[in-house]
Amino acid sequence: MRRALAILDYALGATRRRGGRNLAIALGLAFVVGLVSAVLLLTGALEREFALSVDATPDLVVQRVIAGRPALIEVDSVERLRGLPAVRSVRARVWGYLFVPSLEANVTIVGASPGELGDTLTDSIVEGRRPRPGAERECIAGDALARHLGLRPGDGIALPVHGEIRVLDAVGLFHAESALHSADVLVVSEAMARDLLSVPEGQATDLAIRLTTPDEAGVVANHAEIAFGQVRVLDKRLLARTYELTFGGRSGLSAIMLLPALAAFLLLAWERLTGLGGVERREIGVLKAIGWSTSDVLLARVMESGLVALGGALFGLLAGYLYVFHLGAPGLRAALLGWSTLYPELVLVPNADLGQAAALLGAVVVPFIAVSLVPAWRAAVVDPDEAMRGTT
Amino acid sequence: MSGDDERTESPESTDEVLGVSEVFKRYRDGDATVEAVAGVTLSLPRASLNVLVGPSGAGKTTLLGMLGGLVLPTSGDARIDGVSVVHLRDHHRTALRRTKVGFAFQDLALIQGMTLLENVLLPLTPRGGARKEDVTRAEALLERFGLLDKRDRRVERLSGGERQRGAIARTLVLEPPILLLDEPTAHLDSENAAAIVDALVELRDDGKTVVAATHDARLAEDGRVDRSLTMRDGRLC
Amino acid sequence: MPYTPGKRLIRLLVVCALFALALIVVGLDVRARRQDEATRIGRTRAVVGLLGFADLALSSDARWLRHPSQAESGAAFADLPGALDIDPAGAAIGPPLTLLEQGGTTLTVVHRSAP
Numbered sequence: 214m215r216r217a218l219a220i221l222d223y224a225l226g227a228t229r230r231r232g233g234r235n236l237a238i239a240l241g242l243a244f245v246v247g248l249v250s251a252v253l254l255l256t257g258a259l260e261r262e263f264a265l266s267v268d269a270t271p272d273l274v275v276q277r278v279i280a281g282r283p284a285l286i287e288v289d290s291v292e293r294l295r296g297l298p299a300v301r302s303v304r305a306r307v308w309g310y311l312f313v314p315s316l317e318a319n320v321t322i323v324g325a326s327p328g329e330l331g332d333t334l335t336d337s338i339v340e341g342r343r344p345r346p347g348a349e350r351e352c353i354a355g356d357a358l359a360r361h362l363g364l365r366p367g368d369g370i371a372l373p374v375h376g377e378i379r380v381l382d383a384v385g386l387f388h389a390e391s392a393l394h395s396a397d398v399l400v401v402s403e404a405m406a407r408d409l410l411s412v413p414e415g416q417a418t419d420l421a422i423r424l425t426t427p428d429e430a431g432v433v434a435n436h437a438e439i440a441f442g443q444v445r446v447l448d449k450r451l452l453a454r455t456y457e458l459t460f461g462g463r464s465g466l467s468a469i470m471l472l473p474a475l476a477a478f479l480l481l482a483w484e485r486l487t488g489l490g491g492v493e494r495r496e497i498g499v500l501k502a503i504g505w506s507t508s509d510v511l512l513a514r515v516m517e518s519g520l521v522a523l524g525g526a527l528f529g530l531l532a533g534y535l536y537v538f539h540l541g542a543p544g545l546r547a548a549l550l551g552w553s554t555l556y557p558e559l560v561l562v563p564n565a566d567l568g569q570a571a572a573l574l575g576a577v578v579v580p581f582i583a584v585s586l587v588p589a590w591r592a593a594v595v596d597p598d599e600a601m602r603g604t605t
Numbered sequence: 606m607s608g609d610d611e612r613t614e615s616p617e618s619t620d621e622v623l624g625v626s627e628v629f630k631r632y633r634d635g636d637a638t639v640e641a642v643a644g645v646t647l648s649l650p651r652a653s654l655n656v657l658v659g660p661s662g663a664g665k666t667t668l669l670g671m672l673g674g675l676v677l678p679t680s681g682d683a684r685i686d687g688v689s690v691v692h693l694r695d696h697h698r699t700a701l702r703r704t705k706v707g708f709a710f711q712d713l714a715l716i717q718g719m720t721l722l723e724n725v726l727l728p729l730t731p732r733g734g735a736r737k738e739d740v741t742r743a744e745a746l747l748e749r750f751g752l753l754d755k756r757d758r759r760v761e762r763l764s765g766g767e768r769q770r771g772a773i774a775r776t777l778v779l780e781p782p783i784l785l786l787d788e789p790t791a792h793l794d795s796e797n798a799a800a801i802v803d804a805l806v807e808l809r810d811d812g813k814t815v816v817a818a819t820h821d822a823r824l825a826e827d828g829r830v831d832r833s834l835t836m837r838d839g840r841l842c
Numbered sequence: 843m844p845y846t847p848g849k850r851l852i853r854l855l856v857v858c859a860l861f862a863l864a865l866i867v868v869g870l871d872v873r874a875r876r877q878d879e880a881t882r883i884g885r886t887r888a889v890v891g892l893l894g895f896a897d898l899a900l901s902s903d904a905r906w907l908r909h910p911s912q913a914e915s916g917a918a919f920a921d922l923p924g925a926l927d928i929d930p931a932g933a934a935i936g937p938p939l940t941l942l943e944q945g946g947t948t949l950t951v952v953h954r955s956a957p
Contacts, residue, residue: 216731216732216733216734219730220731222730222851226723230717230718263898265883266890267890267896269887269896270894274894316902319902321909338888357899387889390882392899393900394886394897395893397899397902398893400892447912492717495714502710503707503775503776504728504779505728506703506731508696524857534868550900553900553901553902554902557899557900561875
C-alpha cells in the first residue's frame, strides 16, 4: 500500500511535469466522451419520456388501408367492434395535419369531444380555460405554436379553409410542461376538425380502442381485419419500439460519425505516447538504474495515464450532462431530433444510471491506458542502458 | 584490505564482490555489429576503490553496466556478491541491484522537473517512499556534497557539477555496498573534483566497493586508488 | 518550499473530492428531476390520453416524423415500428416477423404446373 501511494505520488509529479501534453490529451478525451455521452443522454431521456407516457394511449388503433395507404374509416364501423367482449370503448377519431406555409410547418389538428375535454384537462395542464361544450370555434393551442405566434389565451387564429377564412378562439394554451407532446397541436371541436381537415361527416381518421384486458388485443385485431378487409392495427405494446428504432438509429448514426473522431484521437494519443521522447525514455532508464523494477515503472505509467484518462473522461461526462440537461443540447438537437420550426421546450429527465456511465468510462479509459502502456513497457523491459542509448 | 596492486582475476576469490568472466556485449547498429565489450574477465574485492580509464568509446560505461547487472552481457557471466545475474529473472535482478548496487551514470542523470531532494529520494519510492529518517539521511548526504542549500531547487536550475554531485548523493541513499560511477568528476572544478575523490576514498574506507570510469587524471592518478584498469576497444590492457 | 511528500496526494484527494462532489450534485439533480417527473408525468399522460398519441412533437415536418407510430406503412422512408429499414443493416436484422405480419396480406402460391 505504501509502495502504491509512493508511486502514485511520483506519477502525480510526472503528470504535472508533462502537464501541457497531458492536459491536451485530457481535453481531447473530454470532448469525445462529452459528445458521445450527450448523444446517449439525450436519446435516453427522450425514450424515457415516450415510454412513460405511452400507456395513456389507446390499446389499439385501427387504420383502414386502401391501395396500400391509410384511408378514412366509416364511423358506423365503431358498432361492429363495440360488441366484442374485451372492448371497453371505441372512438372514431378525427385528426390530421394542416400545412401552414407561413410557419413552414405542419400543425396537428386533433378533434375532441366536449366530454373528453372536461374529463382530462385541469387548470394545471391548460392556461386560460377549456373550450365550452358546443362552442365550435374554441380551441386549445400547443405551447410551441403559441410561442411562435405570440398567442395569449383568448386570441384568435385565422385559418383559410376552402377559400374561406375560419377564425378560431384560442381560449386555452397547453403549459410548456407537456410541450414534448403538444407543441404543434391545435385541439378543436370535432366539427371544426372535420371542417379544417376536409373529413366528411360519417367518416373518421382512425378508430381508437381501449380494452378491458390488453391480452385480448390479438383477438380484437383479428375481428377488425375480418370486419373491414385491409386494415393496419397498431398495438400499444409495440409502440415503445418506435422510439427505440428511431432514436436507436439516429444516435447510432451520430455515434458512427463520432467514431472517426474517436479513432483519430486515439491515433493521436498513440502517436504522442509511442513517440516517448528521449527525455521520457531516459527517465525510465534512470528509474530502472536506481532500483525500480519493470512493474514499478509500469505502475507509475498506468497511474499517470489512468489519471489523465479518468479525469478527462469524467470531466467529459459531467460536461455532457450539463450540455444536455442544463443547456438543452444546442447544435446536437437538430441533428438528433429532426429539424423543425416549432421547437418544443424540452423538459428532460435523465434515463441513464451509474452502470451505464461506468461502462462508458471503462470503454474509454481502459483502451487509453493500454495504448499508453505499450511503449512504456517496451522501454522498461529492455536493458536500461539501451533505453537511454544514443548518447553513449 | 587495500593496496593490492595485483589484478585479482580468479572468480574463486573468496573476497569477490563484483566479477565478470569473458563477457561480450554486441550492439546491432543498422547492419553492422558493434562490439562494445570484447572478452573481459575481472574480479573485484570488497572495500576497494577501482578506476577504469580509457578513451571514450572504449566500452567503460558498458562494462560498468554489466558489472552492476544493469546491462546483460551478450555472452559470458556477471556476478554480484557471488550471484550470477545472467540467468536471474528481471525482478530478481532488479531486487539484487536495488539492495547491492548504486549507479551514478552520465546518462542516468537526475530527472528534470523534480527538485534535487526529490531526485535523491527517488530510489526509495518502490519501498514505500521516504520516511522522516530517510529525509534526514538524504539531507546529510546533500550536506556532505555541499548541496544542502540547493535541496529544493529544480534540477534544471543546478550547475553541471551540482547535478553530478547530486547524482552521486542519490546512489548513496539506499546505502548500497557497491558503487558504480561514470565520469564522477566530469564538469567539476578541481576543488569539487578533489572533494569527490575524497568522498570516494572515504566510502571505500567505509567498506564499500567503488568502481569509477573516468578519463580524468585527477581521479585516475590519485595515490589512494587501489586498482587502475585501462580499457581500449572493449578490452582490458 | 519545504519537502512534503504527501502534498501531491492531498491535492489529488481534493480533486477526487471535487469530482465526487460534482457527481453527487449530478445525482441530486437527477433525483430532483425524477421527483418532479412523477407529478409532471401524470399531467402529461392526461394530455397524451386526450390526443391519443404518445409521439413526441420533435419535428413538425413530415407526418412520418411527427407521428412515427401512426405513419403510413407503404410510404417511402417510413419510420414506423414495423418498418423495413432503409439502411443495409435493416435488411440483415429485420423487425420480428409478427410485426411485419400485422396488417399484411397472406400470400399463398397455388401451383398449377406439374412439378
